[in-house]
Amino acid sequence: MNDDIRKLVEAHEADVHRPPAHVVEQWHSAIDEAAALERGRRQQPRWHPGSFFWGAAVTGALAIGIGIGFVLSGDNGIPAQEPVIAYVEPGVGATPAAFTRGLAVHLRDSRQQITSLDDSTDATMLLLQIIEQNRRFEMAAKRNDAPKLARVLRAFEPILLQLAANDIAPEDAEALRAQLAFELNVMLTKLASQPSDESHTT
Amino acid sequence: MQTGGMPTQADFHEAISTRSDRWYSACLKITRNPDLAADAVQDALLNAWNKRHQFQRSARLDTWIHRIAINAALNLIRRNKPGLFEPLEKDYESDIVRPDRAWEEHELESELAMALGRLTEIERVCFVLKHLEQWRAREIADAIGLNEGRVKQAVFRAVKKLRVSMRSMQEETNE
Numbered sequence: 001m002n003d004d005i006r007k008l009v010e011a012h013e014a015d016v017h018r019p020p021a022h023v024v025e026q027w028h029s030a031i032d033e034a035a036a037l038e039r040g041r042r043q044q045p046r047w048h049p050g051s052f053f054w055g056a057a058v059t060g061a062l063a064i065g066i067g068i069g070f071v072l073s074g075d076n077g078i079p080a081q082e083p084v085i086a087y088v089e090p091g092v093g094a095t096p097a098a099f100t101r102g103l104a105v106h107l108r109d110s111r112q113q114i115t116s117l118d119d120s121t122d123a124t125m126l127l128l129q130i131i132e133q134n135r136r137f138e139m140a141a142k143r144n145d146a147p148k149l150a151r152v153l154r155a156f157e158p159i160l161l162q163l164a165a166n167d168i169a170p171e172d173a174e175a176l177r178a179q180l181a182f183e184l185n186v187m188l189t190k191l192a193s194q195p196s197d198e199s200h201t202t
Numbered sequence: 203m204q205t206g207g208m209p210t211q212a213d214f215h216e217a218i219s220t221r222s223d224r225w226y227s228a229c230l231k232i233t234r235n236p237d238l239a240a241d242a243v244q245d246a247l248l249n250a251w252n253k254r255h256q257f258q259r260s261a262r263l264d265t266w267i268h269r270i271a272i273n274a275a276l277n278l279i280r281r282n283k284p285g286l287f288e289p290l291e292k293d294y295e296s297d298i299v300r301p302d303r304a305w306e307e308h309e310l311e312s313e314l315a316m317a318l319g320r321l322t323e324i325e326r327v328c329f330v331l332k333h334l335e336q337w338r339a340r341e342i343a344d345a346i347g348l349n350e351g352r353v354k355q356a357v358f359r360a361v362k363k364l365r366v367s368m369r370s371m372q373e374e375t376n377e
Contacts, residue, residue, distance in 0.1 A: 008361065008368060012231070013334060015227070016224065017223070026240075031215065034251045154244065162252060
């Protein structure tokens with residue numbers, strides 16, 4: 001390496017940008033959440049309604065459930081390219097009760113589909129569609145100025161990718177399916193116990 | 203820093219505390235976007251966590267995550283700008299600062315970062331990977347889907363442009 005390039009490289013190596021503190025905190029939280037998810041797969045999971053982890057998991061499951069619903073229902077009157085969450089503004093909801101009921105149906109369907117997923121190509125395709133939809137929701141969340149929701153959705157992608165991977169061990173796939181199904185159950189429980197006008201908060 | 207056995211949750215936290223500024227900086231130099239850089243690091247952390255059983259005992263956790271973060275950053279810019287590395291014209295883009303990059307440069311507030319921003323995407327990525335990340339031209343070519351010759355050309359042009367930027371910075375400092 002000649003002297004000019006060495007100086008150039010040294011200057012650039014010294015040019016370190018610190019990430020914002022809240023971003024570093026999110027990275028720490030992401031690892032804690034991933035570890036908690038893993039522990040949850042190994043043990044009988046318990047739900048603490050107030051914890052951050054379950055709040056994040058519930059929000060993610062909500063979006064995934066809607067995504068699965070879109071994939072499975074095909075034409076349901078709402079354009080598939082624009083997730084319904086993109087049009088939902090917190091506090092300005094037009095039909096929150098109807099939204100909640102529709103969501104519950106989607107979640108039940110999604111739970112059924114996920115628990116009956118097998119190792120076939122169709123299952124992989126379905127999961128890839130869910131991932132694609134998840135990315136749309138992530139982008140929609142960003143557009144709606146909901147970065148926390150976007151990051152929660154992003155955190156779900158590795159789990160879905162793992163499930164879609166061909167080389168995953170059957171027992172791991174089973175554990176992941178059980179975890180996702182559990183989170184959908186949690187979401188359904190939350191939906192049933194919450195006032196409908198709180199169903200679309202981010 | 204952890205160097206043997208499967209890394210634990212505490213090892214990841216330690217790595218984040220001590221090395222995440224390096225990961226973030228490297229991703230920022232590739233993406234030129236603070237949000238994408240943060241996303242790349244988060245993706246890398248989660249991927250590393252989920253695949254930690256594959257971690258080589260002889261490796262260092264922080265350098266392993268660093269490498270994954272770079273790949274995540276490359277994936278993110280590809281996803282956000284499909285076809286980025288494909289058109290030949292990109293190689294010969296002028297060094298005029300594009301309006302869509304102006305705010306990013308303002309955000310980064312570093313002359314060196316601005317100098318990187320004056321490169322084309324291909325030049326910047328190839329320079330960062332070759333000289334700052336010490337990747338081989340073959341690895342870069344494989345990672346971004348170009349042939350090795352074009353990678354070397356891009357690095358050559360990047361160095362040439364950066365030398366000019368460095369000289370003007372030095373002249374300003376001397377004045």
